[in-house]
Amino acid sequence: MGVKDEGAAWSIFGYLLSGLIFWGGVGWALDQWLGTKYFLLGGLILGAGAAIYLVWLRFGRE
């Protein structure tokens, strides 16, 4: 496990965090606006999915 791997692990962490915060935040805002409860969960799952897709694009393909 070299230095590059360590940097990659932290940038994966960053992508996941920003995915959850951004799309979860959008879901939370929709919930506040419409008075519902489900957009937050949907947004979190969407954000995690998008972030994992991004991680696959960046680190998973050859």
Added chain:
Amino acid sequence: MTGTLNLVGYGLSAIGPAIATGMIFAAYISGVARQPEARSVLQPIAFLGFALAEALALFGLVLAFVL
């Protein structure tokens, strides 16, 4: 003593991803140590596994704050 139980729940839920991350990188390190040329094959698998485990830990973190 005051506080919120959410943080206790997050602490408990972080145990799983922590063990998972440790096992993923342990397997990756020993794989690369045994066969250094397999690194390019192992690296994407290790990072995707790490991303999946870490996503669960961050789910716990976010839900501890919003719930």
Added chain:
Amino acid sequence: MRSLHLLKMEGEGFVPPSTNDFNLPPVFGDNPYTTKPILLVFLSVIVISIFFIMASRKAAVVPSKLQFAGETIYSFVRNDVARDNIGHEFMRFVPYLFTLFTFILTNNIFGIVPLLQFPAMSHVSFPYVLAIFTFVVFHYVGIRKQGIGKYLKDIMFMPGVPKAAYILLTPLELATFFIVRPLTLSLRLFANMFAGHLLLLVFILGGDHLLQGVIGLKLISPFAFAFGIGLTFFEFMVQVLQAYIFTLLTALYIAGALADEH
């Protein structure tokens, strides 16, 4: 039951360490600019300057012990952090990375030096400022090298993705590069120093409180002190590691901004 009751009685007077232990009063009079962390930061600058001036003043081919120590730290930052990660343009960034590493390292180690015993980085504003420096440096370098349009385009649109996926991915890339990176950089250093100092406080103050209790508690207190001493060595490792990680990630961000396609 009786002993439990006694234990509870003993626990009444104990004030567990909290965030209030980090808000230290001014040292000189009422001047709010002379609190302990600020004085420690100035002290660290003086210590670093004196150390490296002494180490480089009588530079010789056969190095003295002091010169050897200085050269070891310098060559570690120059070769292992800067050259291996940034590539052929690394020499421009060595002064910044070296300053960052020695500054953070000295301030962290102040956390376990007797009498000083306070890591300035456990106040979140110091890591924030360092992360803002890094943020400005790596974006400036990238924009200067590639032009602002191409730099932003490289960040926002990664090649080989269907058009519709950009709606999902572009906000994430922007948030990662402009918000999450500097935030995690500073919070990682802050949280490690804060938690480490709090951990040491819990064991040392707890051991001290146990020592003043009944005889049964007095017998337990050496274990608390022993744990505190063991954790001090563990803290030393964490402090060195965090200084290294901060410098390393700065170097990797600069390298990413310099590369044509990241």
